[in-house]
Amino acid sequence: MEPPDLRRAIEAGRATASELGLPADDAAVVHNADRAVLRLLPCDVLARVAPQGHLAESALEVEAARRLAEVGAPVAGLDPRLAPRVHVRDGFAVSLWTYYEPVAAPIAPADYAHALVRHHAALRRIDLDDAPHVGDRIAGALAVVADPERSPDLSGADRELLVATLRDLGAGIGADRARDQLLHGEPHPGNLLNTGRGPLFVDLATCCRGPVEFDIAHAPDEVGRHYPGADHDLVHRCRAVDWAMFSAWRWRREDQMPDRDHWRAQGLDRLRASLGRLGPGRTPSGGGGHGRR
Missing domain, CATH: 3.30.200.20 (Phosphorylase Kinase; domain 1)
Known part of the structure; x- marks a missing residue:
């Protein structure tokens, strides 16, 4: 604000x-x-x-x-x-x-993964009728970057990269509805507190439905290696889409993130790095992962 x-x-x-x-x-x-x-x-x-x-x-x-x-x-x-x-x-x-007094020690990747497994198990035991599907959230981000009036500062090359990523990679995430469940939505390190009661997730306003890999992709790489049964190829694709969504929100005309210019650049850099990990021929058509700001 x-x-x-x-x-x-x-x-x-x-x-x-x-x-x-x-x-x-x-x-x-x-x-x-x-x-x-x-x-x-x-x-x-x-x-x-x-x-x-x-x-x-x-x-x-x-x-x-x-x-x-x-x-x-x-x-x-x-x-x-x-x-x-x-x-x-x-x-x-x-x-x-x-209010929980934070513990200064970092959360080990295995403990992070265990907390996420427990959280997903709990999420399977409740229902939230108003929680959107991850596809709806991706479509919302795509609408922002596809409309120059809503994202007027976005350059042509970066706009093409974001649109292609959200359109092409986003279409494959959550397409198999049989794997969907209720998710946190954004369980990144900033939303996991280390407390005297152990790791606790915060910021539940992003709850949505989709594959668990969408959540895993928000955590550091090491966490996913400790999450049993994760589809690591899907995690990598989700991570690219996560960074494309993050970037889309930062380029909104009305975004109020402090130090927004830094995060705009950071989001695009992280997106390109994530796309680079997908390997040749796996990047979205029209994006290529090599747009310049």
Whole structure:
């Protein structure tokens, strides 16, 4: 969020907690992107504050957290002192969560994979009617980069690369619906906390349906080697599509990711590296993996 919006989001988070009886004199920004994540003190609550246009995603996240907690999933929980719901205030959707003090030690790849296996097992035990299919998310990203009005800063070569990747590789992901299940959607290292309770996944607003390899592709390479039964060829294809989707969001006219220019370049570089690992003749037609910014 830009500074004026972030200030309003902080005030909305503090006011929501205070009205619910949780003192929130101070707010520390834990993360700032299209939504703000705040640590509120002295009540020690984590507030996730999104523009009201993201109300549906926030509601999906809260419902997913509630149901996953009931089946023992390794996920961060909602604040137990409050009813599990999204609060709307001053144009923002606010949800309130338990704050976990982070453990500084890195999560070993085997532990990461084990947490993901447990999470997928828990996800198979719940249902979320509003969770989209991964194909719908890919189509949404494709619509952004295929429309110059929605992504006006994207160069012709990079636009062609992103369109070709999302169109050609994306079509093959989730085509076999028999392998689909409910997924986290974006279980990358930034969404896995190392806590005193072990690794816990956060940011459940990206829940979707598709093959487990789509989730595995968000984790470091070493993690996939510890995930039993993974189709590693599909993981590599999913990783290329993941980076194409990430890049598509960064090139949106309205994207508010801090340091956006860096992440635009980084996303395209990671996409090209992922396509390079697919081998000759495996890159999407028209993309080639060699566009220049």
